[in-house]
Amino acid sequence: MTPLLYSFRRCPYAIRARMAIWQSGVVVQIQEVALRSKPAELLVASPKGTVPVLIVPSAQGDVVIDQSLDIMRWALQQNDPQAWLAVDDSAQMSDWIIRNDRDFKPLLDRYKYADRHPELTPLAHRTAAVNGFVAELDARLRGKLFLLGDKACLADVAIFPFIRQFVGVDRDWFDAAVLPGVQRWLRYWLESSVFAAVMAR
Numbered sequence: 001m002t003p004l005l006y007s008f009r010r011c012p013y014a015i016r017a018r019m020a021i022w023q024s025g026v027v028v029q030i031q032e033v034a035l036r037s038k039p040a041e042l043l044v045a046s047p048k049g050t051v052p053v054l055i056v057p058s059a060q061g062d063v064v065i066d067q068s069l070d071i072m073r074w075a076l077q078q079n080d081p082q083a084w085l086a087v088d089d090s091a092q093m094s095d096w097i098i099r100n101d102r103d104f105k106p107l108l109d110r111y112k113y114a115d116r117h118p119e120l121t122p123l124a125h126r127t128a129a130v131n132g133f134v135a136e137l138d139a140r141l142r143g144k145l146f147l148l149g150d151k152a153c154l155a156d157v158a159i160f161p162f163i164r165q166f167v168g169v170d171r172d173w174f175d176a177a178v179l180p181g182v183q184r185w186l187r188y189w190l191e192s193s194v195f196a197a198v199m200a201r
């Protein structure tokens with residue numbers, strides 16, 4: 001039986017899960033969810049009500065995987081053709097992902113929805129996001145093609161959709177900013193076949 005992925009096209013967590021699944025070649029059925037009216041079956045399987053959620057049927061009953069990183073690892077553990085999981089320093093890889101998910105994501109949300117966070121101007125929210133994460137990412141990517149070296153790994157894929165959202169708030173500003181490492185790295189992922197595949201309608 002084919003696993004079922006509840007997904008939302010633009011959600012960065014869902015994008016990274018779909019990218020890992022596509023890369024692995026594992027076949028899943030994708031069900032696009034309207035966040036305002038989530039299917040009852042999704043909420044029964046995972047009451048916390050976020051996407052992505054993967055339901056893997058098995059003889060012992062369905063296995064529910066409801067964290068995007070766990071879905072990425074589940075897929076790549078079955079087939080990882082470019083060794084995204086294999087890095088010399090897995091602690092460092094996890095550290096980048098934690099910094100993104102824990103530190104950068106809230107800063108990104110405040111910048112993206114600056115009208116809901118009037119304690120700072122939109123520009124100040126952006127500066128906070130740059131100083132809190134993007135500048136460090138850029139420094140790293142000026143010296144390396146990818147976060148952990150010259151080949152892509154899980155951390156690159158896990159973080160890319162969030163930087164894409166950050167850039168989308170004001171593309172003109174980003175294009176003119178002095179962030180050459182992030183600019184080159186972002187372009188690589190935006191132009192990748194894996195990203196094109198998971199965003200196809």
Ligand SMILES: N[C@@H](CCC(=O)N[C@@H](CS)C(=O)NCC(=O)O)C(=O)O
Nearest residue numbers: 011012013035049050051052067068
């Ligand atoms: N920690 C979760 C976070 C997933 C998440 O927050 N997804 C958002 C969409 S981008 C969501 O489903 N939010 C619930 C809602 O908006 O109702 C993961 O990594 O999968």
